[in-house]
Amino acid sequence: MKSPSVYAVQNALAACLFLLLLTAEALAYLLNSFPSNEMLWELTIAANRIAGPFLGAADRAIHLPFALLAILAIAVTVPIIAYRRRSWLGTATSGHVALGLSVMLTYEAIKRAQSGHLTASLSQAFDPAILDSSAMSLIAVTLVMAVLCLLNHFMFFARSKSA
Numbered sequence: 651m652k653s654p655s656v657y658a659v660q661n662a663l664a665a666c667l668f669l670l671l672l673t674a675e676a677l678a679y680l681l682n683s684f685p686s687n688e689m690l691w692e693l694t695i696a697a698n699r700i701a702g703p704f705l706g707a708a709d710r711a712i713h714l715p716f717a718l719l720a721i722l723a724i725a726v727t728v729p730i731i732a733y734r735r736r737s738w739l740g741t742a743t744s745g746h747v748a749l750g751l752s753v754m755l756t757y758e759a760i761k762r763a764q765s766g767h768l769t770a771s772l773s774q775a776f777d778p779a780i781l782d783s784s785a786m787s788l789i790a791v792t793l794v795m796a797v798l799c800l801l802n803h804f805m806f807f808a809r810s811k812s813a
Contacts, residue, residue, distance in 0.1 A: 660798040661729035664748035672722035674701035703758035756788040
């Protein structure tokens, strides 16, 4: 690896995104087990607001109990192992999957924030009211992941051209 800081940031962002999804899924299981716990309700609602679109689709696709938890736990460890072993393939794989997930979650957060906002004559124009904190955070993560992905591709092709 020629630029370990780029790989470190990309792996860290991927691991954090997968950890967010894992936490949201774990909170859902905990809430199912302890439905009278108010704190679990608050945490689950907040986590599901961001991770819900992916978790809903994944739950419909995977019908085995705890399988999604196991998959997300593996997804959290892959970028960490990829960074520790200096694996370009592991970094690229986890980075691309995280980029795809962040694009999906960002799109859904903006779409969710748009519903219920009516503007007088600017209905087809940009409405700044749709940018709540979860949408802004996801936009920032998506943009950083996209830039890191482009840098990763550039470094890969530069290295393969010189080799």
